[in-house]
Amino acid sequence: MTEPTVSESLAAARQRLAEALSAAGRPMADARLLAVSKTKPAAMIREAWHLGQRDFGENYVQEALNKQDELTDLEDIVWHFIGPLQSNKSREVAERFSWVHSVDRQKVARRLNDQRPASLDPLNICLQVNISTEASKSGMSLAELPALAEAVLSMPRLRLRGLMAIPAPSKGLEAQRAPLARLREALEELRERFPEAPLDTLSMGMSDDLEAAVMEGATLVRLGTAIFGARQRHE
Numbered sequence: 001m002t003e004p005t006v007s008e009s010l011a012a013a014r015q016r017l018a019e020a021l022s023a024a025g026r027p028m029a030d031a032r033l034l035a036v037s038k039t040k041p042a043a044m045i046r047e048a049w050h051l052g053q054r055d056f057g058e059n060y061v062q063e064a065l066n067k068q069d070e071l072t073d074l075e076d077i078v079w080h081f082i083g084p085l086q087s088n089k090s091r092e093v094a095e096r097f098s099w100v101h102s103v104d105r106q107k108v109a110r111r112l113n114d115q116r117p118a119s120l121d122p123l124n125i126c127l128q129v130n131i132s133t134e135a136s137k138s139g140m141s142l143a144e145l146p147a148l149a150e151a152v153l154s155m156p157r158l159r160l161r162g163l164m165a166i167p168a169p170s171k172g173l174e175a176q177r178a179p180l181a182r183l184r185e186a187l188e189e190l191r192e193r194f195p196e197a198p199l200d201t202l203s204m205g206m207s208d209d210l211e212a213a214v215m216e217g218a219t220l221v222r223l224g225t226a227i228f229g230a231r232q233r234h235e
């Protein structure tokens, strides 16, 4: 069997998102696709861009910079950093991305704020929360969230947009929805606490749980495999 092309997969992913929004009774403009291109070549990103995709997510700083260097002619492309961020890589991320979804401690937020060039718009930030009950590798606990949100809101070169999570994999809509509902509730609480903040983003939903995420209010759905096919390297 031949692999579907990027064009076919992207069309199917758009259809899937549209159906999920419709099933959830939400307007089409409520959520968009973030195409997760980690481990995939720049040529595939270019192909998706030509099909109208603008938001792309990368996990590894050096790999992302190499692809960005190959794609400088795609002026309106929007780069999102979604992987674990070490402080010693924060400068490149502050200079070369529009969004960071994986901020989970003040030290990294402070560095991104200090390193964001004055010539660029403030860096859009999602705080990564660990919403699964079992211990997971990254993300802060819900209890730590208000303090970090308040700190980020005080940083002028950062713009706090919302929350991101990678729940532990589970099967079945109801099981998938439970942790995603906790992220939605956490965003609602932040909005009440900080009514002036531009908190419009729930970054959740991947290839296996898009429908559950859209039902729980996802606004930015991070699809890798569903758009670019299976990855060789294990993530």
Ligand SMILES: *Cc1c(COP(=O)(O)O)cnc(C)c1O
Residues within 6 Å of the ligand: 036, 038, 059, 082, 083, 166, 206, 207, 208, 222, 223, 224, 225, 226, 235
């Ligand atoms: C790899 C990755 C994705 C995409 O996962 P798929 O299951 O391939 O859709 C989404 N979010 C993050 C943070 C990732 O690292």
